[in-house]
Amino acid sequence: MENIRPIILVTNDDSIEAPGIHALVEAVKDLGDIYVVAPAQQHSGQSSSITVDSPLRIKELPEAPDGVRYFVVNGTPVDCVKLALHAIVPRKPDFLFSGVNHGSNSGNSITYSGTMGAVLEGCMQGIPSVGFSLLHHSLKADFTLSAPFVRSIAQKVVEKGLPAGICLNVNIPAKVVPEGVRVCRAAKGYWTEEYRRYLDPAGRPFYLLTGRFVNIEPDADDTDEYWLARRHVSVVPVTPDQSCVSAIKPLSDRFNASEG
Amino acid sequence: MENIRPIILVTNDDSIEAPGIHALVEAVKDLGDIYVVAPAQQHSGQSSSITVDSPLRIKELPEAPDGVRYFVVNGTPVDCVKLALHAIVPRKPDFLFSGVNHGSNSGNSITYSGTMGAVLEGCMQGIPSVGFSLLHHSLKADFTLSAPFVRSIAQKVVEKGLPAGICLNVNIPAKVVPEGVRVCRAAKGYWTEEYRRYLDPAGRPFYLLTGRFVNIEPDADDTDEYWLARRHVSVVPVTPDQSCVSAIKPLSDRFNASEG
Numbered sequence: 001m002e003n004i005r006p007i008i009l010v011t012n013d014d015s016i017e018a019p020g021i022h023a024l025v026e027a028v029k030d031l032g033d034i035y036v037v038a039p040a041q042q043h044s045g046q047s048s049s050i051t052v053d054s055p056l057r058i059k060e061l062p063e064a065p066d067g068v069r070y071f072v073v074n075g076t077p078v079d080c081v082k083l084a085l086h087a088i089v090p091r092k093p094d095f096l097f098s099g100v101n102h103g104s105n106s107g108n109s110i111t112y113s114g115t116m117g118a119v120l121e122g123c124m125q126g127i128p129s130v131g132f133s134l135l136h137h138s139l140k141a142d143f144t145l146s147a148p149f150v151r152s153i154a155q156k157v158v159e160k161g162l163p164a165g166i167c168l169n170v171n172i173p174a175k176v177v178p179e180g181v182r183v184c185r186a187a188k189g190y191w192t193e194e195y196r197r198y199l200d201p202a203g204r205p206f207y208l209l210t211g212r213f214v215n216i217e218p219d220a221d222d223t224d225e226y227w228l229a230r231r232h233v234s235v236v237p238v239t240p241d242q243s244c245v246s247a248i249k250p251l252s253d254r255f256n257a258s259e260g
Numbered sequence: 261m262e263n264i265r266p267i268i269l270v271t272n273d274d275s276i277e278a279p280g281i282h283a284l285v286e287a288v289k290d291l292g293d294i295y296v297v298a299p300a301q302q303h304s305g306q307s308s309s310i311t312v313d314s315p316l317r318i319k320e321l322p323e324a325p326d327g328v329r330y331f332v333v334n335g336t337p338v339d340c341v342k343l344a345l346h347a348i349v350p351r352k353p354d355f356l357f358s359g360v361n362h363g364s365n366s367g368n369s370i371t372y373s374g375t376m377g378a379v380l381e382g383c384m385q386g387i388p389s390v391g392f393s394l395l396h397h398s399l400k401a402d403f404t405l406s407a408p409f410v411r412s413i414a415q416k417v418v419e420k421g422l423p424a425g426i427c428l429n430v431n432i433p434a435k436v437v438p439e440g441v442r443v444c445r446a447a448k449g450y451w452t453e454e455y456r457r458y459l460d461p462a463g464r465p466f467y468l469l470t471g472r473f474v475n476i477e478p479d480a481d482d483t484d485e486y487w488l489a490r491r492h493v494s495v496v497p498v499t500p501d502q503s504c505v506s507a508i509k510p511l512s513d514r515f516n517a518s519e520g
Contacts (some may be wrong), residue, residue, distance in 0.1 A: 044312050045309060045310040045311070045312040046307075046309050047306075047307035047308035047309050047310075047377065048307035048308070048371045048372050049305060049306050049307050049309045049372070050305040050307075050372050050469060051305070051469060052304050052305040052469055053468070053469075054468075055458070055460075055466035055467065055468060056455070056466060056467045056468070056469075057464070057465070057466050057467075058465070058467075078372075082451075082454050082455070082469075083455065083467060086454055086455050086467070087455065087457070087467065108384055108500065108501075110502060111308045111380060111381075111384070111500060111502075112308050112309070112310050112338075117307065120371060120502075121371075124368055124371070124450050125450055126450075152517075153515065156514055156515065160514065163507055163510065163511075166504055166507050166511075179518065180516070180517050180518035181515055181516055181517040182512075182516055183508050183511045183512040183515050183516055184508065185501075185503035185505055185508060186501065186502070186503045188501065190384050190385055190386075191342075194342050194346055195316070195342070195343065195346050195347065197347070198315070200315075204317070205317070205318070206315035206316060206317050207315065207316045207317075207318075207343060207346070207347065208313070208314075208315060208316070209310060209311060209312055209313075209316075209342075222508070235511070235515050236503055237503065237504040237507035237508060237511055238502045238503060238504060239502055239503075239504040240368065240371060240502070241368075241445075241446065241448065242370060242371075242380075242446070242498045242499055242500070242502060243445035243446045243496055243497065243498060243499075244426055244497040244498060244499040245445055247423055247426050247497035248443050248444065248445060248482070248497060250423070251423075251426075251443045251495070251497055252442075252443040254416055254420065255413065255416065255441055255443050255495050256440070256441055256442055256443055257412075257440050257441040258439065258440035
């Protein structure tokens with residue numbers, strides 16, 4: 001590590017007003033110079049969305065007494081990361097931490113997660129990046145018990161970095177003292193019973209998202225769902241590159257073609 | 261293949277009004293019973309976004325003379341897929357085709373792509389799913405030269421399916437007759453110069469997204485960017501599972517812990 005303080009970019013998807021991002025700042029603020037760049041509004045389920053064709057604005061809030069600087073962007077978590085790099089931080093951040101999310105991002109929820117959208121963006125920009133999520137949806141969730149684990153994992157990343165092209169998806173059980181930490185993979189599954197149907201006053205149907213995750217491998221002891229159910233913090237190494245290289249050869253025979 | 265016609269779900273991210281989705285329907289409509297379920301509005305760059313806490317409505321358009329059924333949803337591409345499965349198609353679709361997108365989804369653009377968000381959703385639901393994109397942003401793009409390739413790839417998928425857990429990201433050069441088809445991986449890279457800065461009438465800055473993709477491996481002959489630059493159709497096998505299993509062991513030593 002250079003002999004200057006690292007720059008740490010902090011963001012989330014629950015907005016600047018969510019308690020989770022302030023719990024994250026408290027846990028990591030002595031590890032570097034903190035720039036918080038967060039959405040003005042709630043962006044749960046926004047994945048890696050970017051704002052196209054619509055103006056983005058940056059508003060700086062008053063600097064906190066502890067030196068943490070706060071910026072608000074009227075966009076998505078990925079917009080926050082991109083715009084932070086483009087126009088806010090004085091140089092490329094050394095680390096990016098996202099969260100603490102109010103709610104789980106285990107299993108395949110990472111696909112929809114704005115918290116992890118920001119993390120994947122940081123990773124693609126070459127920044128060691130970690131997303132933290134607490135398994136409790138409420139804005140009144142208590143981050144006291146999770147804070148030491150956020151702190152410990154962030155500190156290890158600041159000390160040793162992360163392998164190139166890898167970011168971390170950290171999920172933390174709520175309302176218990178976690179019994180340990182396990183590096184693992186995301187449990188495979190899908191969502192079911194995803195909508196509740198309503199009728200509006202004119203008798204026309206509309207739908208609201210709900211549903212539950214079906215873990216198709218509940219006994220797999222190398223998965224996040226397995227360890228979260230056993231009161232452990234799960235740490236999943238994640239790659240933004242979704243190419244399935246092992247499938248290229250088998251599929252080449254079927255699809256490769258040359259004309260003429 | 262069963263002796264009944266397959267159900268094919270067709271969606272996109274450019275909305276029901278985009279010529280690309282109608283080019284896709286024309287190319288595949290004799291391969292099965294077609295249900296088009298598409299966003300009411302443009303959703304480029306929406307990735308795997310889902311609509312949370314806001315009502316979704318389904319509107320069926322008049323059935324076309326060729327028997328194709330059209331539905332519009334006031335949501336994202338992933339909303340369209342989820343709601344199609346929940347409330348529109350009579351049984352789980354046998355195949356999902358998304359596109360034809362007006363613009364490239366090669367390189368790391370898949371991360372932001374609504375076209376591919378729908379495809380990843382289909383894949384996680386166990387449906388063989390393919391996204392098609394034409395390397396031309398205009399709504400006036402000409403799909404004539406790409407149509408035979410869309411048709412040929414779709415037909416091969418209908419005949420033989422896809423490996424479990426794998427979907428395809430197909431990109432097609434514009435304004436040329438493609439010289440062939442190559443199965444490959446996504447070129448690694450990142451976006452740069454991503455915003456243009458403006459001043460509003462009150463003198464306050466705002467930003468609009470722009471930028472260009474920097475391919476960090478332009479000579480890698482197993483990548484989509486390489487083959488697209490050489491007038492080939494690229495077919496990238498994609499997995500929704502972003503866990504990097506090879507990183508679990510090296511990171512376990514550093515992060516695993518048990519309390520007490």
